[in-house]
Amino acid sequence: MTSNCRTIAERLTAPGKGILAADESIGTMSSRLEQAGVEPTAENRRVYRELLATAPNLSDSVSGIIFCDETLGQTFSDGTPFPQAVLELGILPGIKVDTGAKPCPGLPGEKITEGLDGLPARLAKYADMGAAFAKWRAVFEITESTPTRGAIRANANALGRYAAACQEAGLVPIVEPEVLMDGRHNRGRCRDVTAEVHAAVRTELELLNVDLAGIVLKPNMVLEGQDYPDRPSTPEEIAEATVSVLRAWPEELAGVAFLSGGQSPERATANLEAMQKHETPWPLTFSFGRALVSPALTAWHGDPQCYADGQAALVSRVVANAAVARLRVAS
Numbered sequence: 001m002t003s004n005c006r007t008i009a010e011r012l013t014a015p016g017k018g019i020l021a022a023d024e025s026i027g028t029m030s031s032r033l034e035q036a037g038v039e040p041t042a043e044n045r046r047v048y049r050e051l052l053a054t055a056p057n058l059s060d061s062v063s064g065i066i067f068c069d070e071t072l073g074q075t076f077s078d079g080t081p082f083p084q085a086v087l088e089l090g091i092l093p094g095i096k097v098d099t100g101a102k103p104c105p106g107l108p109g110e111k112i113t114e115g116l117d118g119l120p121a122r123l124a125k126y127a128d129m130g131a132a133f134a135k136w137r138a139v140f141e142i143t144e145s146t147p148t149r150g151a152i153r154a155n156a157n158a159l160g161r162y163a164a165a166c167q168e169a170g171l172v173p174i175v176e177p178e179v180l181m182d183g184r185h186n187r188g189r190c191r192d193v194t195a196e197v198h199a200a201v202r203t204e205l206e207l208l209n210v211d212l213a214g215i216v217l218k219p220n221m222v223l224e225g226q227d228y229p230d231r232p233s234t235p236e237e238i239a240e241a242t243v244s245v246l247r248a249w250p251e252e253l254a255g256v257a258f259l260s261g262g263q264s265p266e267r268a269t270a271n272l273e274a275m276q277k278h279e280t281p282w283p284l285t286f287s288f289g290r291a292l293v294s295p296a297l298t299a300w301h302g303d304p305q306c307y308a309d310g311q312a313a314l315v316s317r318v319v320a321n322a323a324v325a326r327l328r329v330a331s
């Protein structure tokens, strides 16, 4: 199982390739469709995901696509199930397996990501359906009093249990601890919180015997909150702060694939480019959601005549990020 995970993790973070996060829950996807003027039906969610997956030459720049449970059970318009159709395109299919961040009992205002109950059975089902990897996202909001040690420990433990279960099922876990951009905090506070969260996650992964060469870490970039009143950090400052936090991860980690977290597509790419100037033992690439798909959704907006425009908008972002991911300096 583990050697299979190592091979898949290496493929997911192969030079010049990244991961497309198209795993918005039914609720989130529906509201994004509505904002774009598209009726939020299961069929429109399917059409939109097929538009993304079949964008021309996507596999040149994208190693894997993360879907949600609904999409994994849907088919392309020719009747081929999504996992098989995507594999035939040369892309690994992945599945979001957490069931969302819910209020954390005992910790007012904080969240715990749920989905551990029955997880091994669900992972076995997803592996049978053709999924090669999985994703679990924990969220941490920075305020004056959060995240607390309790929320960090609870979420890190859940990430560890999820990762161990994935590797036992032969699926590569994408481990996503996201320190949110919401708030007025500065870059230094984001750096300190991200470092504390990562340390807790590493401890749990180690205690649960997770093979770091068979996971992909999906962190936030280290930057100021979106309501920070002073000047925004430069890509060089963000790269420096982010890589300094990541240096605590051992060399055997398969790779790092960043989330975009609400940054503009251009800013996320510029920051990823600045990261590549640092020598690192693991590849640094993208696993963006909004920074890849927002322009595509706007261009398509449900109009069949704009299908190719939607695909072109996705390809333009994906190609820009893959070009940057290729600039890596290995240490």
Ligand code: 13P
Pocket: 021, 137, 176, 259, 260, 261, 262, 287, 288, 289, 290, 291
């Ligand atoms: P964003 O890049 O939009 O933050 O989404 C990535 C993701 O997969 C969130 O879980």
